[in-house]
Amino acid sequence: MVVADLPYWAATLIKTGVILAVIPAAALTLGYVFLMKTMAHMQSRLGPMEPGGFHGWFQLIGDGIKFIQKEDIIPEQADRAIFAMAPAVVLISTFLLFVVIPAGPDLVAENLQTGVFFALAVSSLSVIGVLMAGWASANKYSLLGGLRAAGQLIAYELPLVLAVVGVVMQAGTLSLQGIVEFQQHGKIFGWGGIGLPLIITQFVGFVLFIAASQAELTQAPFDMPLAESELVAGYTTEYTGFRFLFFYMAETATAFALAAIAATLFLGGWAVPWVHGTVANILGPFILAAKVMVVAFLIYWIRFTYPRFREDQLQAFAWKFLIPISLANILVTAVFKVVF
Amino acid sequence: MVAQNVVFGILAAVMVISAWKVVTTKNVVRAVLYLVVVLAGAGAQYLLLAQEFIFVVQVIVYIGAIVVLFLFGTMLTRAPIGRDVRLDNDQRWLAALTSLFLLGVLIAVLSNAFGDTHVNATSVQRTADVANSMFGPYLVPFEVVSVLLLAALVGAIAIARRD
Numbered sequence: 001m002v003v004a005d006l007p008y009w010a011a012t013l014i015k016t017g018v019i020l021a022v023i024p025a026a027a028l029t030l031g032y033v034f035l036m037k038t039m040a041h042m043q044s045r046l047g048p049m050e051p052g053g054f055h056g057w058f059q060l061i062g063d064g065i066k067f068i069q070k071e072d073i074i075p076e077q078a079d080r081a082i083f084a085m086a087p088a089v090v091l092i093s094t095f096l097l098f099v100v101i102p103a104g105p106d107l108v109a110e111n112l113q114t115g116v117f118f119a120l121a122v123s124s125l126s127v128i129g130v131l132m133a134g135w136a137s138a139n140k141y142s143l144l145g146g147l148r149a150a151g152q153l154i155a156y157e158l159p160l161v162l163a164v165v166g167v168v169m170q171a172g173t174l175s176l177q178g179i180v181e182f183q184q185h186g187k188i189f190g191w192g193g194i195g196l197p198l199i200i201t202q203f204v205g206f207v208l209f210i211a212a213s214q215a216e217l218t219q220a221p222f223d224m225p226l227a228e229s230e231l232v233a234g235y236t237t238e239y240t241g242f243r244f245l246f247f248y249m250a251e252t253a254t255a256f257a258l259a260a261i262a263a264t265l266f267l268g269g270w271a272v273p274w275v276h277g278t279v280a281n282i283l284g285p286f287i288l289a290a291k292v293m294v295v296a297f298l299i300y301w302i303r304f305t306y307p308r309f310r311e312d313q314l315q316a317f318a319w320k321f322l323i324p325i326s327l328a329n330i331l332v333t334a335v336f337k338v339v340f
Numbered sequence: 341m342v343a344q345n346v347v348f349g350i351l352a353a354v355m356v357i358s359a360w361k362v363v364t365t366k367n368v369v370r371a372v373l374y375l376v377v378v379l380a381g382a383g384a385q386y387l388l389l390a391q392e393f394i395f396v397v398q399v400i401v402y403i404g405a406i407v408v409l410f411l412f413g414t415m416l417t418r419a420p421i422g423r424d425v426r427l428d429n430d431q432r433w434l435a436a437l438t439s440l441f442l443l444g445v446l447i448a449v450l451s452n453a454f455g456d457t458h459v460n461a462t463s464v465q466r467t468a469d470v471a472n473s474m475f476g477p478y479l480v481p482f483e484v485v486s487v488l489l490l491a492a493l494v495g496a497i498a499i500a501r502r503d
Contacts, residue, residue, distance in 0.1 A: 079421045082373065113467040114396045121396045124404030128376060131411045135369055138421050150412050154405070174467060 015109040019098045023091075026256035027249040032060050033293070034300040035252070042304045070241035077138035078238065086136060087239070087246035089129030094250045096122035097257040102177050104270050104284030105277070115176035116168065119261055120161050123216065126254070127153045130225070133247075134235035145234025148311065149218055149225035155318040156215035156222075162326035163208035166333040167198050167265045176261075180269040195273040199266040201336075204329045206266045208322055213258040214299055215318070217251060221306040224314055256292060259299060263291035344388060351388070355381035366423040372410045379403055393467045 006014070036048040036059055052058025074080055099122075100115045102108035112118050127150050134146015168174055171182040179198075186196025199206050215222040226234040236247050263269060269291070270284035309317065358377040365371050383398040474482055 077421060079367075079370075082370070112392060114392050117393075117400075118396050121400035121404060124400060124408075127408050128373075128403070128411070131408065131415065132373070135411075135415055135419060136421070143415060147412065147415060150408055154408060154412075157404070 027252040082136040086133035093126035137238040159322035160212035184271040259295040
């Protein structure tokens with residue numbers, strides 16, 4: 001790999017630049033394909049299909065222009081510094097998520113040994129940004145939204161982590177590259193035709209991971225923190241223009257990152273068994289992107305279809321349903337690991 | 341090696357200033373947010389020592405869970421924006437004395453334990469080694485600690501329950 005030969009500062013600069021380019025690209029792709037087109041089709045919303053003529057291609061650009069030319073308003077009573085910092089904190093959490101996602105044998109910003117553990121840890125940082133936004137807005141709806149978001153993110157952090165444990169136990173490594181290789185070289189009863197995508201053995205873990213990441217993204221049916229019929233717009237109520245765009249971009253890019261992690265853990269990531277070496281470095285990003293789009297479609301399909309939970313239902317769902325199942329999943333995986 | 345020392349100095353300075361602000365700031369939420377910087381700085385120091393696993397644990401436990409709980413608690417009870425006059429009390433000297441005592445104990449313990457030993461910075465502790473020692477020689481202490489945590493949890497519920 002060329003980047004590996006460069007001095008440390010240059011390599012870091014290039015990696016940072018690539019991730020900073022990937023985040024808006026990921027957010028725009030998901031925003032365009034799912035939030036606009038899929039949603040328009042599923043919910044018969046015809047507006048986004050009109051602008052610019054063919055399939056409403058101009059909608060996204062129009063939205064971008066709208067956000068940028070809006071006035072930047074900070075409420076008079078707000079804590080200005082923290083109000084301004086909050087979107088950046090959320091975006092930093094998203095940025096750090098992308099650091100460990102591998103897109104090819106050599107295409108990863110930092111191949112950490114603790115890969116998936118690191119990803120789960122940094123994804124929990126966004127809660128601080130959300131709480132900062134909710135508190136600094138000096139608005140009771142914002143504060144309630146922030147508190148709801150924090151309670152929800154803490155509750156669903158657990159099933160998210162526990163769902164991953166089954167995969168980690170089976171692959172025997174925390175490294176995302178290691179998990180990809182395990183699936184690529186795995187065999188189903190001695191047959192190595194498609195490797196061993198862990199969704200086959202860890203299907204329960206996959207379902208738990210998708211459900212929990214849906215809640216981590218505060219998307220419907222888990223969008224209590226932003227419930228517009230009760231809290232105006234939750235912790236984003238007082239945000240306008242590009243600051244709001246930051247939150248929006250962070251949320252969509254995090255959806256992409258979590259879908260990429262789900263694709264890596266359960267669907268084999270960048271790898272398909274018959275692609276190796278340099279070819280894998282070139283085809284890897286496209287294979288990963290294809291799998292991400294499949295997982296993201298699942299996530300958004302649920303979002304567009306199901307109505308919102310009530311707050312107590314939401315907490316009960318995490319503590320009484322998802323966590324016991326994920327613990328049982330770990331137990332069963334451990335038994336199989338020891339027996340076979 | 342020089343670069344590492346420079347980074348250590350910068351991180352240490354940021355941590356000291358933030359820690360100072362934690363106790364001097366006039367706003368309780370800002371104090372918690374300065375604490376985030378201190379804890380993140382400690383995490384970065386672990387990373388500087390190539391202790392990846394400890395760094396991730398620091399982030400997920402302290403920043404992702406404990407600080408969030410602090411913020412959650414203060415915001416649920418009383419967290420006004422701006423200056424808060426009721427944050428101070430008359431135990432400054434006692435606090436200073438305790439801090440100095442703690443500093444003395446830490447210096448004594450650390451210099452006793454390590455002295456002039458130079459830790460090789462390139463000796464990266466692999467995550468697998470951490471796991472092997474945790475589930476090998478240290479299995480019993482590890483499980484005892486988790487039972488202790490469980491006891492604390494049950495105790496907290498017992499205290500919080502009204503009936």
